Amino acid sequence: MTRQRVLILFRPLLTLSIVFALLVLRSTAQSDQPSAANLAARRWFQDGKFGMFIHWGVYSTLQDGEWVMQNRKISIADYEKLPSQFNPEKFNAAEWVALAKSAGMKYITITSKHHDGFVMFDSQVSDWTIVKRTPWKKDPLKLLADECRKQGIHLSFYYSQLDWHNPDYYPRGRTGESAGRSDGGDWDKYLDYQDAQLRELLTNYGEISGIWFDGWWDKPKASWRLDRTYKLIHGLQPQTLIGNNHHQVPNPGEDIQMFEKDLPGRNTAGFNEGEKIGDLPLETAETINTAWGYNFTDDHYKSTRELVQYLVRAAGANANFLLNIGPRPDGTIQPEFVERLHQMGEWLAEYGDSIYGTRGGPIAPHPWGVTTQKGNKIYVHVLEWLDPVLLLPAPANQVTAAYALKDHAKVEFSKSGDRLLLQLPAHSSADFDTVIVLETAPR
Ligand code: JFZ
Secondary structure (H helix, E strand, O other): OOHHHHHHHHHHHHHHHHHHHHHHHHHHHHHHOOOHHHHHHHHHHHHHOEEEEEOOOHHHHHOEOOOHHHHOOOOHHHHOOOHHHOOOOOOOHHHHHHHHHHOOOOEEEEEEEOOOOOEOOOOOOOOOEHHHHOOOOOOHHHHHHHHHHHHOOEEEEEEEOOOOOOOOOOOOOOOOOOOOOOOOOOHHHHHHHHHHHHHHHOOOOOOOOEEEEEOHHHOOOOOOOHHHHHHHHHHHOOOOEEEEOOOOOOOOOOOOEEEEOOOOOOOOOOOOOOOOOOOOOEEEEEEOOOOOOOEOOOOOOOOHHHHHHHHHHHHHOOEEEEEEEOOOOOOOOOHHHHHHHHHHHHHHHHHHHHOOOOEEOOOOOEOOEEEEEEOOEEEEEEOOOOOOEEEEOOOHHHEEEEEEOOOOOEOOEEEEOOEEEEEOOOOOOOOOOEEEEEEEOOO
16 A cells, blocks of 8 residues: 555544544543633632631530540540530521621631531431431531521531541541441442532532532542542532642642641641642631630630731732631630631721732732732731831832821832832831732723
């Protein structure tokens, strides 16, 4: 055969395989492509900036944090005695949601199941649930979902992939060795259980803003079927934002990148080593004292000043702030938390313009403070700086006016090359944040 004849013979085949390859590429590209609803949700999420994290479960009865089962080596047999003592008669969904609102928070992320496997909602695929095992018999997630809808707060669910109670969580990971489970179990059955619960959470509670996964790190080498689970979630509710506290670069299908107890780019807690910052919306989670779940001897409270500054630094790093409370076993929230949240809300009522709807500003975060931006405004947040002048490596030529957000008093500035010298208004070390608004010429 001549070369030409070979080509003629095979050309249709070649064309066909190219078309096929392109189609395959296109379909995978499409499935990784977030839906319009999801993209809109990401914008909403980034605009909202501030959320309430709630760690609440049967562990709260022991008042020693959400890891108490592991830390005190409690067997399942003993741990199963706890639900009979869990009777949160003072739980009031309207009050919890109103507290989040008064703090200026725009969403709530609550534990639907933590590592102890105890299911905090009315699940039909488990009998280890708050409805079936406690004298209270109620579904707090349902009560919260209804109240969130009423008060205009978005609701997300934390879900622990790690499970110290389910016998099918096998082979076991790094933790849960003292639970006393038998050596055997069906991993795929466990993942089916997890998917069935996610289906319940995304079917029975109205619109759900996010699923916040945690516990992957217990078995980093396991096959978690993330793809399948993420497709299930986005199939049921395309706008649901998926995040996973795995401290890795996000996997396909994830919509937010999370940083536990650290601002993006920092690694003070040791969890976020080398975690590169990607293009997805960012969120950093922190506690008010040091515990996530209620701990009655933990009195290392951060001050309102520290918490406000953390929110500001998060916004300057282009990240949301998810601030945790651990309610008490009776359903009430301790006054130390309530007081700080109210004070944060008061601050936001005055300075919210410089936080909500903004993105990280044009100047990288510095020890003295950060910048945020929105439209033609740059907000300079001066957090730790008492000198009367501040030199910014700013795009000075674009700045047309400067004033203090607090009272709109004019702020003098001069330009030197591309740098901007601000004459700061009188401020004291008692101020949480001196916010200077820079107006820039519309481009
Ligand atoms: C996890 C949980 O174990 C904890 O109880 C809480 O819910 C928190 C929000 O998330 O804590 C972690 C998660 C990951 C690491 C350490 C603690 N890590 O990767 O080192």
